[in-house]
Amino acid sequence: GAGVSQSPSNKVTEKGKDVELRCDPISGHTALYWYRQSLGQGLEFLIYFQGNSAPDKSGLPSDRFSAERTGGSVSTLTIQRTQQEDSAVYLCASNSPGGRNTGELFFGEGSRLTVL
């Protein structure tokens, strides 16, 4: 596709349920990032992929959070046993067309997660 695509755009779930958020980056972009945007908190880095590897997963808040990327393309962020504090907008971004880091991240419109 032309841009970074994320799904679902909105997700409401009950506390304790698992959720999966999907990101489809721009074709050819080798780097993929997940951020979390909470009200008044700015953008919090979660994890970064280069190809299918994650050299930096330092931002994952707890072991309930995990992410994978397959085929150097689509990524899934999974949150297990969701808590109310997980409510936020989860943003995906991609970079590095053909492996060349341009310094510019291209963001999707985000997945808004609400945990009741």
Next chain:
Amino acid sequence: GDSVTQMEGPVTLSEEAFLTINCTYTATGYPSLFWYVQYPGEGLQLLLKATKADDKGSNKGFEATYRKETTSFHLEKGSVQVSDSAVYFCALSDQNTDKLIFGTGTRLQVFP
């Protein structure tokens, strides 16, 4: 670790007023610096960037100069428009991992 601090909002201005949004950073080495903008209902997009000291990034009438001596990258525009109403994020790149570290964002509201 590396960090970015930007002024809290909201910043409320009348159309054609002068805009400054302050941003300072803490980093080891020499990061690249960025301003991203998030218009209502849209995803974040790059507004401008500067990759080394004294560089000036500019776009859509906005400017920011990379000041190493004051570790700052303040965003300025001489005459704002209602369409500039958005949230503005200052960011730096981590040279080791290529990830961006963002500030908390500053909401700008411009009234006619």
